[in-house]
């Protein structure tokens with residue numbers, strides 16, 4: 001069965017994250033109220049000190065959410081807001097998923113919207129790195145199921161036979177001289193990132209893996225491209241190669257792009 005993925009909307013994630021912020025704010029207020037008398041018994045100053053710290057916490061999270069909204073609208077956001085924005089996302093994301101469930105919104109839909117927001121925030125920074133500092137991370141399920149070659153150990157074991165897109169991705173990698181790794185899961189992906197120490201990542205995966213991966217490697221900039229699953233999850237998956245090549249070209253520094261253009265001319 002072919003999965004048709006609806007176009008993700010950034011505003012869904014924003015609405016859910018704002019609702020989550022409100023819930024977190026009320027919960028923190030409730031926590032302060034409940035602990036008030038106990039703290040006052042210890043010292044009459046303690047409720048005020050605790051309350052002040054909680055207000056700082058809520059303000060920091062709210063600034064992070066404001067940072068995300070401003071960045072989406074197109075306002076330049078100071079670096080401090082960018083850090084707070086990601087902290088707010090990490091804190092509020094699990095709640096946003098639960099709030100989404102209350103409205104019958106699937107987890108995958110929220111994750112797709114998050115990936116869209118995250119990509120937007122990264123693209124807005126116009127990050128460009130040297131080709132050797134860009135890593136393309138691909139899930140193992142893109143390999144044709146019956147292929148006997150061990151490409152997770154060494155991508156060059158692929159014979160580029162055309163039965164799956166691994167060969168095409170190797171061609172893109174060679175054309176732009178960037179790194180390519182094919183991984184079987186999050187642990188291996190983290191290991192590759194640790195050993196190659198890229199400055200930017202183009203990750204291809206499903207909603208769940210992209211969401212956790214993007215949050216895991218923060219502050220490394222990641223552009224996430226969702227895979228296509230014409231045969232269902234984790235089996236002979238595919239990716240939009242045009243999107244991959246376009247993202248690689250946008251990520252690597254102009255000098256290299258110009259060089260590539262000259263080479264092609």
Ligand code: SF4
Nearest residue numbers: 144147158159161164
């Ligand atoms: S392109 Fe061919 S050799 Fe390479 S991974 Fe796919 S099926 Fe295997």
